[in-house]
Amino acid sequence: MTVRVGILGATGAVGQRFIQLLDDHPTFELAAVTASDESAGKSYREAAKWRVDTPIPDDVAEMEVRRTAVDDVPEDLDLVFSSLPSSAAADVEPAFAEAGFVVSSNSSNDRMAPDVPLTIPEVNADHLGLIEVQRDERGWDGALIKNPNCSTITMTPTLAALDAFGLERVHVSTLQAVSGAGYSGVTSMEIIDNAIPHIGGEEEKMESESRKLLGSFDGAELSLHDADVSASCNRIPTLDGHLENVFAELAEDPSVDDVADAMREFPGIDLPSAPDPLIHVFEEPTRPQPRLDRMHGDGMAISAGGIQETSTGIKYNCLAHNTIRGAAGASVLNGELLVEEGWV
Amino acid sequence: MTVRVGILGATGAVGQRFIQLLDDHPTFELAAVTASDESAGKSYREAAKWRVDTPIPDDVAEMEVRRTAVDDVPEDLDLVFSSLPSSAAADVEPAFAEAGFVVSSNSSNDRMAPDVPLTIPEVNADHLGLIEVQRDERGWDGALIKNPNCSTITMTPTLAALDAFGLERVHVSTLQAVSGAGYSGVTSMEIIDNAIPHIGGEEEKMESESRKLLGSFDGAELSLHDADVSASCNRIPTLDGHLENVFAELAEDPSVDDVADAMREFPGIDLPSAPDPLIHVFEEPTRPQPRLDRMHGDGMAISAGGIQETSTGIKYNCLAHNTIRGAAGASVLNGELLVEEGWV
């Protein structure tokens, strides 16, 4: 089975990761790439300033870049990935969904809309059922689903594992890589020999998206998880890989081994891009580290370590590759889930 | 008034900072420097691999390095600063105190001993009263007082300010500079494009020392503060300046402005090396940053920012220079307090 896919916003940093991840994909065949009007008509090679660490796939290099508009992409695309800037995505993505396309988007707009599934396949695949609600309410033939923000994705699978012990409150601090801000997002003058204790909107995303991901869907309505999440987000001088310190208050009182086992045994999913295991748990207290551990599971695994008891629960550290598991890879995995579950 | 001082362990990274800070000090006159037996007999210039960003003071450069032993330093020293490795300090410092020297130490041994004052002059100057207890119990003519660990010092003045609202629980994550591990403590291969979510013993120091600093002394005994403190400590690729994310649970419900005012107005102290104000509060959410803010108050001020309400209290960020306010400068300030209060 071959699924014909397109990428909206294919020339940016996340767009380039999409192209890298879709190269030789067992199911998806890339059939269209779009970008801004200035790039339309050029070859992808001309339009994109390619910076990924593997070469542009030859066939993509020669592909003509299209305008990001419903009328400019082939009608027969089965699935559309989006890495548009959220300002552009707010109009474009609904237009594509209305026109009948299924859109798997990494953009931050609409993630908290009550009828938009926000999914990590291993955590809340059942939330895809919201697509029915979405279609009813919006009268769409297509659909719009989202993956969460990179810093949210990094911690949420571990929180889902911990929820077996009654997750009540989370304090989390992040040490985030510069690639999370896009290629030009953080200047070298800002970050060499430095750290920045603020990333606009990031804390709010972690605090709300995690509760939606861990929430429950009863077939009609989605309820947020009632855990209280408080985040502090920092940018540090690393290239890729977000490291997070989590303090979790729990209803029960599990041991370190209980927690490690719950993480290790937290089930993955059988999809082409899914890692096995989902969560890699380290015994060494010095791990995970961004440079050493970001590529576990081809950049799709979550790493955890430093698990210790506190007076109210557990503290630990977790890490994921922010532009693979945290962005393009997240959308691709959601796309695979949409196919597997018959929505595409 | 001139106070003759010596430095035990004067050739290391913290020892060099002592020398820098004592140069042109209004009260202290450096009269002796000690180091390991191999360095004894050499000039300081020969013995120390000088790496501080100001030149070695000329008179110190030619000073002869002595052995670190009671019999090898002048009897008439009024005050001795110590930056010995804690393994060496455990024996040497009590020997000096027994021999009648007042020792202001940055070493980590004995910080939690019930009869050893652990002080930040602006926070708990009254704990110096423990010297009487110490002398009674140990039969010393001299005294041993300590300053806390660099990561503890960074947050404790802000916690002291918050205690006006009833400090109950603290979760703190640190982003610590490589200089905290000494000149050769962190290799470049470990830390470039990376972060390390573990610093041996650091979390325990923050969790216990902060409670002693905030504790109360009734003239006979010191009670730890009953706040619960949980820390996660990380090393990142910055040279100097520890940045910390604090989540504080409070009995009361102050506004952001209340907290900012409490920090801004938290009283400093009138000593030569003390900064004014003690806590510099930023409105801009992106501050404080290590490279931009570590030198406020000549490296002795605490910076804070990003104050926000959470469901249980307040979150904010704080920063201090780890080898000035967090180490040598802390001992010097304690020395100034000892003089001011008549212990020297």
Place this chain on the structure above:
Amino acid sequence: MTVRVGILGATGAVGQRFIQLLDDHPTFELAAVTASDESAGKSYREAAKWRVDTPIPDDVAEMEVRRTAVDDVPEDLDLVFSSLPSSAAADVEPAFAEAGFVVSSNSSNDRMAPDVPLTIPEVNADHLGLIEVQRDERGWDGALIKNPNCSTITMTPTLAALDAFGLERVHVSTLQAVSGAGYSGVTSMEIIDNAIPHIGGEEEKMESESRKLLGSFDGAELSLHDADVSASCNRIPTLDGHLENVFAELAEDPSVDDVADAMREFPGIDLPSAPDPLIHVFEEPTRPQPRLDRMHGDGMAISAGGIQETSTGIKYNCLAHNTIRGAAGASVLNGELLVEEGWV
């Protein structure tokens, strides 16, 4: 004596350095700051995104930013500094000179024009005589003088010292700091764990400007020095300070000591911002280093070291602070020379 000065392009990275260097200057009084049309009318504090490591001087913070146009600055300015982008400078600077202003510019346009003095006061102060030629040819009441590019300034004083031995050919490789490209010139994604062996136009500037600086002026015409200069320029992950490896072929065969002496004794100049000595020569082969040595002489000194004989001459390393001695400080020093020599 007070000289009223203005800064054209005062809000950028070099403009901010100008303001820092002019604060408390013994001769210059800052009377006007200009920027692009969008900034005009705002206070300097509002218009500039201040990033220098000392605070904005209070009086400058409240100064109103003017448009960069002859009619928008006070007529009675004695001297105008320029750090305009070279595209803007190409029109604006001649207009100011024509209107009677003396312009000391750091911008790269017109540096090689035969009637524009390109000066480093300690190297070729006599080239200011070209102002007469310039006024004759252009009919200006004012004047336009330039300082060279930062990477040229770093090596030229050492080449001038070597010319005592007959400078014939220079091969030079640079390791340049990111601040040389402006605040946003080099992204963190480009440079962390990396180096870039190309800086647009930089090699050509070093190759031509150095020959003009070392050239001779006979009162009517300037002849380039006939040394052959070949440069390779690299960007590396340092914040400030350009380090350069120089291989110089010489007519004579001086010893290492001869060369060190020639550099050490190369005369400075008696101007407020001039360092003394001009060239700081290190014996230690590991020096100069950017972080340790960029601030010698308040950022205005040149450092040199690693002097060794080669089969055709001498190799050595040199270093200067690229945004102080290499940019704003260079223009200020030229301004001081203009005053001293009576052109202002």
Place this chain on the structure above:
Amino acid sequence: MTVRVGILGATGAVGQRFIQLLDDHPTFELAAVTASDESAGKSYREAAKWRVDTPIPDDVAEMEVRRTAVDDVPEDLDLVFSSLPSSAAADVEPAFAEAGFVVSSNSSNDRMAPDVPLTIPEVNADHLGLIEVQRDERGWDGALIKNPNCSTITMTPTLAALDAFGLERVHVSTLQAVSGAGYSGVTSMEIIDNAIPHIGGEEEKMESESRKLLGSFDGAELSLHDADVSASCNRIPTLDGHLENVFAELAEDPSVDDVADAMREFPGIDLPSAPDPLIHVFEEPTRPQPRLDRMHGDGMAISAGGIQETSTGIKYNCLAHNTIRGAAGASVLNGELLVEEGWV
């Protein structure tokens, strides 16, 4: 055909690279690993602090570490790789060769000995003939061959290509990665926001080894190439990959295209670890860059770019992975050549 190999000094940084490169090697079967006396008797997993970015091969992890002595390794090893510290290697390697082992060594001792082949297989495979001379003179049954220093290897293939135009003089500046100094060789305090213009002994190695590699062997004696080579070596904050700026003076006057063609067409060699092509030539002036280009040819290719004419020849930049092509990979490739040519 299977060749049984051992590694002397297998636990260090280069030793670990040997193990990584020998895993799944088509010809070599790792049969023994040695280290210092303290490590002897432990499993490799226990003895080595593994830091390479792929896991320890399972069979190697359980292998018992032996003492580095002739009597402690199996007699039937066909080939021994050495990454011993040069002080240890000076005695140990000759002892192994005398005992009949063929030793392919990365250690720096004896590289310039007249009867020790110093080889890069693509450049001077014929120098292996020196083994006969070596055996005659030393009465050995085994043999000792060397690969050059990492910074020498990076430039020498490009110089060999240029020699078609009569190589006369070379000036070269290096920007070297921290891994070249071993895991703990460069501290983070030394190199963050900095560069160091000196690497002990490195310049001399580049100046002499390159002339030996490019020299000619007449069956009895090796003559050094008569080009004059002068090097300046710098350490910069990159993890892996040495970048070098080369200025080459040539007898002839080739165009940029001539030089690019000579590099591109410089013949590789048909050995399992050899890259094809040997030299990757970039058109873009900003390449090669360490992070982007160090892994070409699985870390075994040389990259070149920025080729430009100068008044006396050509300047260009080149790059190679210093711990793969520049160290362990170089020894493995020499081992493959020894097998191919029948010396093993």
